[in-house]
Amino acid sequence: MIAPTTPADEAARLESLYTLDVLDTPADPRFDRVVKLARHVLGTPIAYIALVDAKRQWFKASVGLCGMVRETSRDESFCGHTILEDKPLVIPNALEDERFFDNPLVIGEPYIRFYAGYPLKGPDGQNVATLCVADSAPRAFSDSDLGTLRQLAELAEQELNLVGVITAQQELLETRNALIASQQQLARELAEASVYVRSFLPERQVGIDDPIRFDYQFIASSQLGGDLLGYEELDDDHLAVWLLDVTGHGVGATLLSISVGNTLRNGTLPGGPCDPAGVLRELNRAYPMERNNNKFFTMWYGVYQRSTRTLRYASAGHHPALMGTPDGASQRLGSPGLMVGAVADADYETESVVVPEGARLYLFSDGLYEIRGGADDAMLGLTGICQIITAPHPPETTRIQHVLQQARGYLGPDRTFTDDVSILEVEFAR
Numbered sequence: 001m002i003a004p005t006t007p008a009d010e011a012a013r014l015e016s017l018y019t020l021d022v023l024d025t026p027a028d029p030r031f032d033r034v035v036k037l038a039r040h041v042l043g044t045p046i047a048y049i050a051l052v053d054a055k056r057q058w059f060k061a062s063v064g065l066c067g068m069v070r071e072t073s074r075d076e077s078f079c080g081h082t083i084l085e086d087k088p089l090v091i092p093n094a095l096e097d098e099r100f101f102d103n104p105l106v107i108g109e110p111y112i113r114f115y116a117g118y119p120l121k122g123p124d125g126q127n128v129a130t131l132c133v134a135d136s137a138p139r140a141f142s143d144s145d146l147g148t149l150r151q152l153a154e155l156a157e158q159e160l161n162l163v164g165v166i167t168a169q170q171e172l173l174e175t176r177n178a179l180i181a182s183q184q185q186l187a188r189e190l191a192e193a194s195v196y197v198r199s200f201l202p203e204r205q206v207g208i209d210d211p212i213r214f215d216y217q218f219i220a221s222s223q224l225g226g227d228l229l230g231y232e233e234l235d236d237d238h239l240a241v242w243l244l245d246v247t248g249h250g251v252g253a254t255l256l257s258i259s260v261g262n263t264l265r266n267g268t269l270p271g272g273p274c275d276p277a278g279v280l281r282e283l284n285r286a287y288p289m290e291r292n293n294n295k296f297f298t299m300w301y302g303v304y305q306r307s308t309r310t311l312r313y314a315s316a317g318h319h320p321a322l323m324g325t326p327d328g329a330s331q332r333l334g335s336p337g338l339m340v341g342a343v344a345d346a347d348y349e350t351e352s353v354v355v356p357e358g359a360r361l362y363l364f365s366d367g368l369y370e371i372r373g374g375a376d377d378a379m380l381g382l383t384g385i386c387q388i389i390t391a392p393h394p395p396e397t398t399r400i401q402h403v404l405q406q407a408r409g410y411l412g413p414d415r416t417f418t419d420d421v422s423i424l425e426v427e428f429a430r
Contacts, residue, residue, distance in 0.1 A: 002099040004080030009126065013083075014054055016122035017129075020160065023051055023058055031061035034156045038133055039063050041148055046110060046134040049120070049156055050079045052127075060129070065110060076104050078134075082117035083127035088146060088153075091115040093138035114139045116146075118153035123161050131156045212239065212304075213427040217400050218420075225420035226253025226297070227365050228261050234273050237306050240264075241426055243363040244299040244340075245318065249420065256295050260287065276301045276314035277350040280340060284316070284348075289341040296341035300334055300363050304355065309428075311361070312352045316340045319366060322386050326358040330390045333361075360399075361426040362389050367419030368403075373410040380410050400425055 007013055017023070031049050039047040046064035050057040057077040059070050074080045081099065082089040094100040094113050105112050117132040131153040216229055226246035234240050244260060246253040260283065267273060269282040279301050289296045300321050302313035313321070317339030320332035333353060338346040355361075369385035372378060385407070393402035400423055411417070 001076070001101075001103045003075040004077065004084060007084060007127075010054075012124075013122075013126040013128060016124050016126035017051060017053065020122055020128065022060060022160065023053060025060075027061065030159045031156065034131070034152060034159065035061045035063050038131065038149070038152045041152070042116075042133050042145055044114070044133040044135045046112075046136075047132065048134075049129060049131055049160075050077070051129045052077070052079050052083050064134075072105070078103075078105070078112070078115050079117055079130040079132060082130045082132070083119050086119060086127070088116060088118045088149060090141050090146070092140060095138075110134070111136045113137050114141075116141050116149055118149050120153060120157040120160055129156075129160060211306075211428075211430050213429055214425065215398055215400050215427075216422070216424040217404060218422050219404075219417060221249055221367070221417055221420050225249065226257050227367070227420040227422040228257040229363065229422050229424045230261065230264065231424070231426065232265065232273075234303070238274055239304045239306070240273055240302070241304070241361070241363065241424065242299060242301040243318070243365065243422060243424055244297050245365045245367075245420070245422070246297040247295050247339075252293055252295060256287070256292055256297065260297065274303050275350065276303055276312055277348040280314050280316045280337075280348040281346070284338075284340045284344075284346050287341045288344060292341060296339045298339050298366075302333075302361075304426075304428075309355050309357075310352055311355050312350050314348045314350045316346075316348060317342070319382055322362040322364075322389055323353070323355070324360050324362070324390050325356050328390070330386065332386070355428050357428065357430050359428050361428070362423065363426075364423040365420060367417060367421040368407060368423060370419065371407060371411055371415075371417065373412050373415070380407070384410075 035047040035049060039045065048062035048065060049060045051060055052074060056071045056074050057079050059065070078089070078091070078100065091097050091100060092114060094103065094106045094115060100106050112134050114135040114137065115132065117130045119127040120129040120131060122128040131149070133149065214231055218225070218227060218229065226249055227244070229243040231239060231241040242264065244257060246257045263269060263283070263286065264273070269279060271278040271282060273279060280299060283299070298317035300313065300315050300318040302311050302321070304311045313333055314337070315334035316337050318334065318336065320334040322330060323333055324330045331353070334351065335349065337348050364385070369380045369382055371380050373380065388403055388406045389399070393399050397405070403423060
């Protein structure tokens with residue numbers, strides 16, 4: 001017996017074989033059909049597809065090898081010789097061939113005498129496998145038979161090189177399904193988070209008998225937003241109102257805004273909630289941007305005292321609030337100051353104003369006026385939104401509804417808000 005030699009490009013050939021990822025895989029009907037067809041058309045009792053590994057030949061599909069194991073030694077294989085050439089190997093009678101006459105597969109089961117094998121190439125042209133037919137009796141093999149074997153080998157080779165494509169498609173489909181499931185789960189979690197965020201928004205109080213009435217709108221630019229507004233009765237004489245705007249959008253901004261909202265609602269700030277500048281100073285100490293993923297926020301915070309009709313307020317990087325009075329006058333309240341969390345030990349100043357009966361206070365985020373529209377794509381700006389807020393509005397809408405309608409009209413029909421939009425109205429009815 002003469003063992004097959006090792007090709008000079010064996011390393012590249014094995015790499016090509018392993019890239020197919022076919023070795024030691026379960027039976028595949030596509031390859032089973034090819035070997036059954038080969039046996040039937042060429043009239044041989046044995047047909048098989050063998051992959052030639054480093055030390056073995058492994059049968060991907062076979063017929064007629066009753067009781068034979070799925071692999072044999074490469075040194076004993078016929079196919080180890082077949083892959084050495086780019087042409088078929090035909091052995092009419094193995095007993096008369098010095099390479100095979102004493103081969104264990106010849107002198108023992110399955111007693112091969114006739115063999116014809118055709119090399120199969122991998123995707124980069126390396127001979128990695130064979131399509132073979134065999135018989136336990138010697139036989140001749142005509143040119144027509146060789147042509148048939150070649151055509152069947154081309155079919156087997158095509159199926160072999162499709163394995164990677166099919167596997168990739170299956171993996172892509174599995175990845176797609178996993179991604180869809182993940183997106184659905186994320187959508188459910190974001191929906192739950194959105195409900196939780198909106199639970200922080202206060203109840204509206206617009207009854208005609210309330211001495212102080214509230215109305216607001218909150219529009220997130222994504223499913224979650226970084227704005228938060230609120231008002232809270234601190235005691236029988238003091239009412240706090242605020243609006244904060246975290247830099248950025250999405251989950252990170254929302255987490256920070258909710259954390260700040262919890263701090264305000266729980267009343268855990270040193271010094272208490274009635275000193276606006278003190279509240280901003282303590283929030284600045286509690287939420288430094290280096291401990292919050294480099295996020296900071298702007299905020300307007302005010303405290304109204306009923307007994308004196310005095311509104312004390314302070315601003316941290318936020319634009320002024322707007323107070324309109326029944327006589328048509330308006331006043332901007334607040335100096336911008338430094339954002340909360342941006343600079344350690346930042347200081348803030350409390351200002352105050354006496355609130356006339358019937359006055360309305362408006363807090364809003366910059367997403368309401370940093371919008372562009374019109375023929376020149378100009379920004380609406382703070383002055384523009386203040387004019388909209390103070391202008392008369394139709395009786396069939398609330399003032400906030402009218403403001404949002406006007407802002408959307410400024411954007412134009414093909415645009416939407418790209419930032420979170422919040423607006424809070426506090427009406428001091430009496």
